Amino acid sequence: MPRKKPFSGKQKKQQLKEKRKTNQEDRLIKDGKVQIVIDADDDDDDETPSSFTNKPVVQKINQQPVTKPGEKFDPNRYRLHFFRENDDDIAKKKQLARKPFKSLPEKSLEVDIEAVYQPGSVLDIPRRPPWNYNMSKAELLAREEKYFQGYLEKIVSQYSPSELSYFEMNPETWRQLWRVLEMSDVLLLITDIRYPALHFSPALYDLVTKVLDKPIILVLNKVDLAPPSLVIAWQHYFIEKFPLVHIVLFTSFPRDAKELSDITESDGKVNKKRKRGRYLALGPRELYEACKNIVKDQVDLNSWEEKLKAGEGTETEESESELDEDEHSVLEEKNFDFEDHVRFKDGILTIGCVGYPNVGKSSLLNGIVGKKVVSVSRTPGHTKHFQTIFLTRTVKLCDCPGLVFPSLMDRNLQILAGIYPIAQVRETVSPIRYLAERINVPQALKIKHLEDKEDTEWSAADICDAWAKKRGFVTAKAARLDTYRAANYILRMAVDGRLCLCFRPPGYTDTKDFWENHPETIQLSKQQTRLGKLRHAGKGSTDEDEEEEEDGSQQSEEEEECPATFTSSNPFDLLSDE
Template sequence: MCLPGDTGSGPNSRNASTERGKEREPQSDTSDSETTDVRKINQQPSHREGRHDPNRYRLHFEKESREEVERRKKRAREKILEPAAEADLEIDINDIYPPEKGLDFPRRPSWHYEMTREQLLRKEEKLFGEFLETLHSKNPPGSLSHFEHNLETWRQLWRVLEMSDVVLLIVDIRHPVLQFPAALYHYVTNELHKQVILVLNKVDLCPAALVLAWKHYLSSLFPHLHCVCFTSHPGQPYSTAYSLGCLFSSVCISSVDLSSWEQKIQRDAANDCQEGELLEEGESVLVEHYSDVAMEMVNSSQELYKDGVLTLGCIGFPNVGKSSVLNSLVGKKVVSVSRTPGHTKYFQTYYLTPTVKLCDCPGLVFPSRVDKQLQILAGIYPIAQLQEPYSSVGYLYERMPFHAILRLKHPNGEGEDGEAKWTAWDICEAWAERRGYKTAKAARNDVYRAANSLLRLAVDGRICLCLRPPGYTPQRG
């Protein structure tokens, strides 16, 4: 039996309290935590020449207190893990985005061409500050998800929504309601009067019955929503060629000539979309880049299908597989794929055909009421930034016991009844022993690295936890 591979590593946090943005050395599990309220990650080396700031689109997250981290560590050592009820896997979108809690997203303020660039930026900054103040006033500390606090990233969303004719909202089928902000859907359909297509990605990781259940659940709640199943994994029922055909049928527009796109889809299907042979020799992809001024002064009243071109705006949380979907749509690896949330920093457009172009928005997290453990398992919060990953391992184990799959041996042996009683710490220690993870100085089992490794296996789908829509368990029975 082949065990899942490991890509775990120790923490690699950044010092948010230093104005110069200098890197910190990797922390050990017992090192002091930061004390600032907002944590800035993905620090890039600065360039002294020119005006470009490589850290303009850094991810900003709320910072946890050291006391909370230590409390959860202690609990991970002491709490005996018990199997959760199947109903605990069911999740309602209204629990994640309760309307009464003001879980909206910041909207771009009105503007006119007589405004200067500085005036527009100040107005946007004021609006964003008021949005954060209102949001935190309606939700107690610690109840909100670690949503994006960087205004620059939200500005990217505004530009993409303004430019797009049809919005592709990409979610992970294992937990789609975590990544489906209802406020965004209502804004696009009711205020912008544009179409939203929900791309249920990674359907190869879920049972077919569960895929259909999620599709039915979301379609019943949002009647104007078009759902398309997708996977870039070859040989699956919803593989690339089939999914592209479904997507094409969902966005057929009479005012735009989409025959070239249809021909491309048929050509890709005929070639089975083999990796490395996606484009014919000599075929290329035109990529548009925008200056800062152009991005800031995009006309929000832009006419639909301008110049006979259909613009598809691609939006999604980190780690939903958005880049993989874009690569499949374009037919060439033009978007690099990474498991690091926030890998894509600024929006770019790619001409799929002369009449169809894709506009890629950076992955960003909307404010919600998602538990911290679910945020981590869904890839919303960067695993590399965790100071206390053990409780998330315990959360996963209670909903999907995996000790037999990974052939873990309890550090303390079996209990009196012949069955071992596991804590989250035991699970991590057993995996460290299984994989040979040792600390550098004392050569003890490196439980931190083991915990990170297990969480990455979950995010990658090699330990696959799938949430369910309300009522799914009785219907399945």
């Protein structure tokens, strides 16, 4: 009897890949219609078959194993679902990363919202289809699934996957947004001041103000990461373009509130002793004033004002509550049993918080309350579902999971903005090229070209190699420079704001002198200076660091050490050559 041909584990894996590709092909050509394929195996580098490279494949980000099949709570229910790039696009990006780049002028940082979102097109956000109380839960789910599938088909029929940005394709997450919009009296839209035009959807603005007839407050968060003149310019840009929006400037980080009294303009000395769990924030007072102007006398906000005056957050247990997992599951069961919205029902102001992943929604809630009430993380998609926190007995905050709206935003920029998890990025050098074309990365990192020639042109790969050599990043077996690890590290610095890329509103470059001398700019600069002293006194401990400490994890040595440029007294040295 002849011996059987050996069949290795590698061959078995290839066999499974081909089987999955065949199944994907069958789904793509089913009924002759465009089908959105869900890639269930994130550990493999599977792609759509070459003959179907123009069809989108959806990857589940941060997929978690299900320990108990059929369990009521599904840990993957609200996972991020994004388009997955094919091998051809990845190969082209790798080739481009080895080519020298040229620095772009400052005007290239000016962004127009309409160019990104194309208002009135198929890229507008999906709206909940009509429903009534006579429908069963199964019927409503089926209607929403059918509507959302048709919504995706319209987008992919008019735009190729390479033209589109990453955007949320998980209908469960969109249901969370619909729910927050329906139950909220005031909508709080949180944006990162570095990329506010990319985080502000005109379609959402029109839905809230014109269809739902509800007030919207735009929060420009993390204002300590941008020059004061740029913050004020963005503030006036949104007021002029979207007149119904209220603007609030905000930033927060873990600190003992008593440290404010230790700051003096003369010596700037700070008591470095910090109590765990306390948050220091700029903007809660302004948020209170905006809400007070909206509700007038319809809701009693005296308790909120007293909390602000105390300056120490909530002290009584009965004035705040954070839902545990059991209560979360109860809310999910009631997800489809809505009543007609009654504004300020029972004398309670309900504030819904929405925004992109990683813009600081959970940190903002902690800053408003004055202490840690919700967990935070650097990883996009950390908030899995709707959460409710009572600020006072008459003010309720609702935290919605981060949602990525459809747009024509550059995917490299989305990675730099922290929208896409860096650990899941397949090609990490292209975003660094995008960054280096707009700010002087070699100067910021204080690195020298490996060829050690002054007139040598830089490429994105050269930057990664130089940084790997400076930090001693080498591969385990061949001891070659670990370019991937270096690129990953640089991307994380960009997301954290240690390599600061800030976009400008249209026309800012020509009117920069006007905004730098604006009275509001001078006032904001003083506030930033005071908060900056607190932040740098403790070397910038963040809410994410605090979360990692509680989990018992330790920062690696390379995460603790930062380039000398980052310790500069001027936090905006890295913006540009200016």
